Amino acid sequence: MKEKIHIAVCLDKGYVMPTGVMMYSVCVNNQDVDIDFHMLIDDCMTENEQQDLKDTVTRFQGKRCLFYSVKSLSAIHFPINLDRLPQSAYYRLFLSDILPSTIEKVLYLDGDIIVRHSLLSLWNVDLGDNAVGAAMDVCDGDIKRYNRLKYPFEKGHFNTGVLLINLKYWRDNHVEKAFMKYLTEFPDRIVFADQDVMNVIFQDKKLKLPVKYNLQTAFLSNDPCWDYWRHESEVKMGIEDPVVVHFTSKWKPWYADLRFPHPYRNTFFRYQSQTKWKNCSYDRRSLYMKIRNCIGNILRKIGVKKQVDNIFNEIPPID
Amino acid sequence: MEKKKIHIAVCLDKGYVMPTGVMMYSICINNQDVDIDFHVLIDESVSEKEQQDLRETLDRFHGKRTLFYSVRSISALCFPLVNFNHLTRAAYYRLFLSDILPATIEKVLYLDGDIIVRHSLLLLWDTDLSNHAIGVAIDSNEGKIEKYYRLRYSYKEGYFNSGVLLINLKYWRDNHIIKEFVEYLNKYPERIIHEDQDVMNVVLKDKKLSIPVKYNFQSGFLKKEPGWDYWGYKTEVNAGMKDPVIVHFSQGWKPWYKNLRYPHPYANTFLKYQSQTKWKNSNYDRRTFREKIRNVIGNILRIIGVKKQVGSPFIDIAPID
Numbered sequence: 001m002k003e004k005i006h007i008a009v010c011l012d013k014g015y016v017m018p019t020g021v022m023m024y025s026v027c028v029n030n031q032d033v034d035i036d037f038h039m040l041i042d043d044c045m046t047e048n049e050q051q052d053l054k055d056t057v058t059r060f061q062g063k064r065c066l067f068y069s070v071k072s073l074s075a076i077h078f079p080i081n082l083d084r085l086p087q088s089a090y091y092r093l094f095l096s097d098i099l100p101s102t103i104e105k106v107l108y109l110d111g112d113i114i115v116r117h118s119l120l121s122l123w124n125v126d127l128g129d130n131a132v133g134a135a136m137d138v139c140d141g142d143i144k145r146y147n148r149l150k151y152p153f154e155k156g157h158f159n160t161g162v163l164l165i166n167l168k169y170w171r172d173n174h175v176e177k178a179f180m181k182y183l184t185e186f187p188d189r190i191v192f193a194d195q196d197v198m199n200v201i202f203q204d205k206k207l208k209l210p211v212k213y214n215l216q217t218a219f220l221s222n223d224p225c226w227d228y229w230r231h232e233s234e235v236k237m238g239i240e241d242p243v244v245v246h247f248t249s250k251w252k253p254w255y256a257d258l259r260f261p262h263p264y265r266n267t268f269f270r271y272q273s274q275t276k277w278k279n280c281s282y283d284r285r286s287l288y289m290k291i292r293n294c295i296g297n298i299l300r301k302i303g304v305k306k307q308v309d310n311i312f313n314e315i316p317p318i319d
Numbered sequence: 320m321e322k323k324k325i326h327i328a329v330c331l332d333k334g335y336v337m338p339t340g341v342m343m344y345s346i347c348i349n350n351q352d353v354d355i356d357f358h359v360l361i362d363e364s365v366s367e368k369e370q371q372d373l374r375e376t377l378d379r380f381h382g383k384r385t386l387f388y389s390v391r392s393i394s395a396l397c398f399p400l401v402n403f404n405h406l407t408r409a410a411y412y413r414l415f416l417s418d419i420l421p422a423t424i425e426k427v428l429y430l431d432g433d434i435i436v437r438h439s440l441l442l443l444w445d446t447d448l449s450n451h452a453i454g455v456a457i458d459s460n461e462g463k464i465e466k467y468y469r470l471r472y473s474y475k476e477g478y479f480n481s482g483v484l485l486i487n488l489k490y491w492r493d494n495h496i497i498k499e500f501v502e503y504l505n506k507y508p509e510r511i512i513h514e515d516q517d518v519m520n521v522v523l524k525d526k527k528l529s530i531p532v533k534y535n536f537q538s539g540f541l542k543k544e545p546g547w548d549y550w551g552y553k554t555e556v557n558a559g560m561k562d563p564v565i566v567h568f569s570q571g572w573k574p575w576y577k578n579l580r581y582p583h584p585y586a587n588t589f590l591k592y593q594s595q596t597k598w599k600n601s602n603y604d605r606r607t608f609r610e611k612i613r614n615v616i617g618n619i620l621r622i623i624g625v626k627k628q629v630g631s632p633f634i635d636i637a638p639i640d
Contacts, residue, residue, distance in 0.1 A: 141474065143462030143548060152551035153462060153474070225464055230473035 002062060004034040005123045006106045008099070008165075010091040013044040017277040018254060019111040020056050025271045026115045027060040033120060034062035038099055038106065040091045042070045056275060068098050089193045092160065093179045096170035104168040110161035112247045113214075114268050116319070122213050122243065125164060131175060131205040132198070133164035135214035138248065140226040148189055149196055155203045160195040161246045162214040164207075175201060211238035216248040220263050222313050239315060256283045257293075260310045267318060322382060324354040325444045328420065328429045328486075330412040333364035337598040338575060339432040340376050345592045346436045347380040353441060354382035358420055358427065360412045362390045376596060388419055410514040413484065414500045417491035425489040431482035433568045434535075435589050437640070443534050443564065446485055452496060452526035454485035458516070459539025459569070460546035469510055470517060476524040481516040482567045483535035485528075496522065532556055536563035538572045541584050541633050560636065578604045578614070581631040588639060 007026065011019050023037060037057060041050070050067060057063040070091055091098075092108050099106060107123060109115075125133050137159040139145065146153045170176070178201045183190065190196045211219065211231070215238045218225065226235070245264045247253060253261070253268035262268075272278055285293065299305035327346065331339055343357060359373065370387055377383040390412055412419075413429050420427060428444060430436075446454050458480040460466075467474045491497065499522045504511065511517045532540065532552070536559045539546055547556070566585050568574055574582070574589035583589075593599055606614065620626035 141464030141467075143464070143546065144544075146462075146551075147545050147549040150550055153548035154551060224468050227464060227474045228468045229471055230475060 002032070002034050003120065003123075004036065004062075005030070005119060006036050006038060006099075006103050008038045008040065008092070008095055008106045008108045009111065010040040010088045010108075011045060011111065012042060012088040015088075015111040016045070016049045016052065017272075017280050018252070020053050020277055021268065021272045021275055022109065022111060022113050022115065023053065024056050024275050026109075026119065027057050027063050028271070028274070029115055029117055030119055031060060032118075035064070037063070037065045038103075039065060039067045040070050040088070040095075040098060041067055042088065052276060070098075092163065093194050093197070094176055095165060096167045097176055099167060101171065104166070106165050106167055108160075108163040108165055109244075110246065112252060113161060114245045114247075114264070114271060115243065116241075116245065116267065117243045119243070122164065122209070125207070125209065127164060127166045127169075127207055129169070129205075130207040131166055131169045131173070131202045132158075133166075133207040133209050134158035134160065135162060135209045135211050136226065136231070137195070138216040138218040138226055140231075141228075142225050145196075148191070149200050150189070151200060151203050156208070157199050158195075158206060158208075159214055159216055159246070159248070160198055161216070161248065162209070162244055163198075164209065169205075211235050212242050213244050214246050215239065215242035215244065216246045217251045217262060218248070220313055220315065221311050223311070241318070254281050256281045257285045257289075259308065260312055263312050263315050264318065270319070322352070322354050323441065323444075324356065324382075325350070325440060326356050326358060326420075326424050326427045328358045328360065328413070328416055328427045329432065330360045330409050330429075331365055331432065332362055332409040334603075335409075335432040336365065336369045336372065337593075337601050338573070340373050340598055341589065341593045341596055342430065342432060342434055342436065343373065343385075344376050344596050346430075346440065347377055347383050348592075348595075349436055349438055350440055351380065352439075355384070357383070357385045358388060358424075359385055360388045360390050360409075360416075360419060362409065372597060390419075413481070414515050414518070415497055416486060417488045418497055420488060422492070425487070427486050427488055429484040429486055430565075431567065431569075433573060434482060435566045435568075435585075435592060436564065437562075437566065437588065438564045440564070443485065443530065446528070446530060448485065448487040448490070448528055450490070451528040452487055452490045452494070452523050453519075454487075454528045454530045455479035455481070455523075456483060456530050456532045456535035457547060457552065459537040459542075462545070462547045462549075466512075466517075469512070470521050471510070472521065472524055477527075477529075478520050479516075479527065480535055480537055480567070480569070481519050482537070482569060483530075483565055484519075485530065490526075531559065533559035533563050534565050535567050536560070536565060537567045537569040538583060539569065541636065543632060543634050562639070573603075575602045576604065577602050578606050578611075580629065581633060584633050584636050585639060591640070 009019055009023070026035065039053065054065045057065055095106060095108065107119065127133050135158060137157045140157045143153060145157055179197050182197050182200060211234050219235055219239060245267060247262055247268070251258065251262040253265040296305060300307055329339055346355065357377070361370070374385050377385055416427060416429065426448070428440065448454055456479060458478050461478040464474060466478060500518050503518050503522060532555050540556055540560065566588060568583055568589065572579065572583040574586035617626060621628055
C-alpha cells in the first residue's frame with residue numbers, strides 16, 4: 001500500500017491562485033505517495049474556485065481535496081482584533097477539532113509557499129511527545145518578541161507557515177483551550193496572530209525542523225535577524241536546496257510591483273505556468289503610488305535620487 | 320590582623336576628572352574597613368592640579384592610596400599597532416592593565432568613571448575567578464542580535480559590559496591576552512563599534528565568569544524597552560534594580576549633564592555623593608550653541624502643541640539612596 005500524507009491548508013479569498021500553485025508543486029514532486037488535502041475554507045470561497053483547486057490535484061494519482069467549511073464553526077469566537085491578518089490565519093489553531101479524529105498527524109502548509117521535493121522525509125519525522133514540528137522563524141533573534149510574549153530567548157521562536165502537527169497531542173492536551181485562553185487574556189501581546197500564541201503555548205513542546213523545510217524570505221537577505229553564526233550551516237543548506245520555499249512578508253512572486261524580485265521567484269513562475277492560473281499577477285499599488293514610483297524611477301535614472309541597494313544576497317539560481 | 324586590600328584600576332582622561340573623583344569618593348565612604356589602592360591610568364591631558372584634587376579626595380579616608388600611571392610613557396610598548404581614535408583612546412587603556420600594573424598584583428577591579436558604588440565591594444572582590452580571565456555582568460543590550468553577527472559568534476556565548484571588570488591579571492599574563500586583543504584589533508578594525516568592549520567580548524567569550532547585574536547596573540536596565548532577554552534574566556535584574564551595589568550611568572544618561580530632558584532615575588544618588596566632594600558645584604552642558612538654540616525652539620513648539628511631547632524612556636521606579 002502506498003503511504004498517505006495528510007496536508008492541511010487554510011484559505012481565503014485572495015489566496016486561491018497561490019494556494020493552487022502550491023498544491024500543484026506538492027503533487028508534481030510527490031507522485032509516489034497518496035495525499036489528502038484538507039482545505040479549510042470560509043463563505044467567501046466560490047464553488048467555482050473550489051472546483052479549480054480540485055481539478056488541479058486530481059490530475060495526479062491518489063490525490064484528493066476535502067473541503068471543510070469554517071463557517072459551521074462560528075461558535076468559535078476570535079477574541080482579538082483581526083485587522084492585521086485575515087481571520088483564516090487563525091484557522092490552523094483549530095485543526096485538531098476540525099479534522100476527523102482518525103487523523104493523528106497533519107502537515108499544515110501556508111498558501112505562499114512552493115514545495116520542490118518529496119515531503120516524505122518531513123512527514124516521517126518522529127514527533128515523539130512534541131505538539132508540533134517547526135523550523136525557526138527568520139526573526140528568531142529578535143529580542144523584542146520574547147520580551148513582548150514573556151518567555152526567555154533561549155527557547156527560540158518558530159515560524160508557523162510549515163507545521164508538522166501532532167493532532168493526538170493537541171486533542172489529549174486540549175491545546176485549543178489553551179490557545180483561546182491566551183488570546184482572551186492577552187490580546188495586547190499578539191502581533192503575529194497564530195504564530196505568537198503557538199510559540200508561547202508550545203515553548204517546551206516543539207521539535208525543531210531544519211530550515212530547508214521552511215526557507216523564509218529574509219534568510220536570503222543581507223541583514224540577518226537570527227543568530228547567524230549558531231545556525232550558519234543549517235541555513236546554508238536550506239538556501240542551497242530548499243524543500244519548501246516560503247515567500248514570507250511582502251515578497252510574493254505574484255506581485256508585479258516589487259523593486260527587487262525574490263531570488264526564487266522564477267521557481268514559483270515555473271510551477272504557476274503549468275497551472276490554470278498561468279497568466280495571473282497582481283499590482284496592489286494605488287494610482288497615487290504608481291505615479292510616485294514612476295517619478296521616483298525617473299529621478300533615480302537621471303541621478304537625482306539615490307539608487308536603493310538590493311536587499312537580497314546574490315545566490316545561484318535554483319529550479 | 321592585617322586589613323584586606325582591594326586593588327582598583329581607573330582610566331582617566333580630561334573630561335572625566337569630576338565624575339571619577341565622585342566615584343572614588345563613593346567607594347571610600349562605603350568601604351572604610353578595607354585598604355584600597357587606586358591605580359589611576361592617565362595621559363597627558365590630565366593636569367597636576369587635577370591629580371592633586373583626586374589625591375585630596377582620598378586623604379580624608381584611612382588606608383586609601385592613589386597611584387598614577389602615565390600611559391604616555393608606556394605607549395611605545397603596545398599602542399602603535401592599533402589605530403586609535405583620539406577621543407576613545409582612554410577606553411582602550413583597560414586592555415593593557417596586565418602590562419601596566421606591577422606583576423605582584425594578580426587581581427584588579429576595573430571601574431569606569433561614570434559609576435557610583437553604594438555598598439561594600441568585598442563580596443565582589445572575593446569572587447573566586449579560578450581559571451577565568453575575567454568576572455563580568457551582562458550588557459543591557461545583550462539581546463540585540465546584530466552585534467553577534469558583526470562579531471561573528473553565537474548569541475549563546477553572551478555579551479558583557481566592560482564598565483566593571485574583575486580582572487585575573489595572572490591569567491592575562493600567563494595566557495598573553497593582550498597579544499590576542501591587539502591581534503584582533505589589527506585584523507578586524509571594521510568589526511569594532513564599541514571600542515574595548517567588543518574586542519574583550521570576542522577574545523574572552525569562553526574565558527569569563529558571570530557576576531550578578533547588581534555589580535554593574537547600567538542605565539539600559541531602567542529603560543521601558545528592554546534590550547536584554549528580560550524573561551531570562553528577570554530575577555537577577557530585579558534584584559539589581561532594588562539595591563544595586565554599583566550604579567553605572569551608561570550611555571548618554573550622565574547625572575552631571577544638566578541638559579537632559581529626562582534624568583536618570585538614580586541621578587540623585589550621584590548628586591548626593593557629588594555634594595560631599597570638592598566638585599559639588601560643577602556640571603556640564605555639552606550642547607553646542609546650535610543645539611541649545613534648537614532645543615529652545617523645540618521646547619517652545621512642544622509647549623504650544625505644534626511638536627509632540629516625548630515620553631520618558633525610563634520605567635517608573637522607587638528612588639534609591
